[in-house]
Amino acid sequence: MGFFDGYNVSTSGMSAQxxxxxxxxxxxxxxxxxxxxxxxxxxxxxxxxEDVLVNQTNKTNNNDIETNNNRNSANELRGVGVKSILDSQASPVLRFEPNHPDANEEGYVAYPDINPVVEMVDLIEAMRSYEANVAAFNTHKNIDSKTLGILEV
Structure with a gap:
């Protein structure tokens, strides 16, 4: 595992969220x-x-000792990425509003099948996941800072 791999995993999660x-x-x-x-x-x-490889080919501190002594060297470090953004296949919700400019011949207007409460819950979940990735990033940074402080003899 490289010095910056923990940062790369956290930032990939932040970007996806x-x-x-x-x-x-x-x-x-x-x-x-x-x-x-x-x-x-x-x-x-x-x-x-989707899971993605995180900077596996461009490690900044790759060396023979690290790869030879690492029992998990076959395991690749993974992060998260956006595979795709899909449009919903749900049918629109029809509401009777004959005076609406988009009403059909029968007076019904097609609205998207979006529940704002469900979307707000999804938004809060995404924000919490983002915050968790920020916390992991900061924890990694603090560990690295303390390690460098110890080595600064």
Whole structure:
């Protein structure tokens, strides 16, 4: 394990959660959007994560001793990344509003199937995950600082 690998894992998690926060925020902001450029109501989006190798080829302190003495050298350090952002396949919610400009011939307006309460819970979860990655980053930084302080004899 390289000196900066812990930082890379934490920052990959922060980056992925930042994307999730942005997508969930867009869902909340567009919960009442009945007309988009593509036509029809806004489609809820969801982030799909995947595990990724974290800077495995560009280690800054890779040496023969580290790789020969490490029993887990075959195991690769992984972080998290955004695999894709998917549009929801849920049907829109129809509401009877005959005076709405986007109402169909029968007076129904198609709204996105977005529950703001569920989206807020998802947003809070993403924020807590982001904060956990920040805490892990800071803990790693403090450990490294104290280690360097000990070695500074």
């Amino acid at each position: 930042r994307t999730r926060i942005n997508v969930v925020s867009a869902n909340i902001a567009n919960a009442k959007t009945t007309h988009t450029d593509e036509g029809g109501p806004y489609k809820k989006q969801q982030v799909v994560f």
